[in-house]
Amino acid sequence: xxxxxxxxxxxxxxxxxxxxxxxxxxxxxxxxxxxxxxxxxxxxxxxxxxxxxxxxxxxxxxxxxxxxxxxxxxxxxxxxxxxxxxxxxxxxxxxxxxxxxxxxxxxxxxxxxxxxxxxxxxxxxxxxxxxxxxxxxxxxxxxxxx
Numbered sequence: 001x002x003x004x005x006x007x008x009x010x011x012x013x014x015x016x017x018x019x020x021x022x023x024x025x026x027x028x029x030x031x032x033x034x035x036x037x038x039x040x041x042x043x044x045x046x047x048x049x050x051x052x053x054x055x056x057x058x059x060x061x062x063x064x065x066x067x068x069x070x071x072x073x074x075x076x077x078x079x080x081x082x083x084x085x086x087x088x089x090x091x092x093x094x095x096x097x098x099x100x101x102x103x104x105x106x107x108x109x110x111x112x113x114x115x116x117x118x119x120x121x122x123x124x125x126x127x128x129x130x131x132x133x134x135x136x137x138x139x140x141x142x143x144x145x146x
Contacts, residue, residue, distance in 0.1 A: 007072065014065050021058040028055055074104050 028051050032038045038048035046054075070077070078095045085093040095103070 003072075010065065010069055010072065014062070014069060017058060017062045017065060021055065021062055024051060024055045024058060028052060071104070074100060078103065 027043065028048070031043060032041055032048050032051065035048060035052075041048060043051065075097075078100045082093045082095050
């Protein structure tokens with residue numbers, strides 16, 4: 001398979017996944033009542049939790065496809081960075097293939113570390129609702145937009 005065809009297929013998958021992700025997100029946000037009130041509501045045979053799971057699965061697929069897209073264009077990214085550094089430093093900067101790999105893996109590790117820190121901080125900072133708040137938030141059977 002040619003690189004051009006691979007890029008075209010990947011971009012087509014990205015577009016389709018983004019469209020599906022957007023549609024499901026809009027359905028979850030504007031069709032269903034808020035999550036705490038959506039118990040028992042269904043759309044096309046699936047409840048709120050199934051739609052949220054579909055949204056997350058599409059998000060995970062989209063993130064994986066974006067990662068693959070960046071990997072396919074990593075040499076170009078490094079070339080652009082090298083050109084910018086060349087202009088800024090006033091000397092030629094070339095990033096060889098071995099360093100490109102090291103920088104790519106390092107960036108990926110850094111991104112996963114940052115994500116882990118944010119998720120860890122959120123896990124430690126989340127608060128349970130008080131008993132008064134729980135009683136006040138009784139489920140409603142009214143439509144979210146009406």
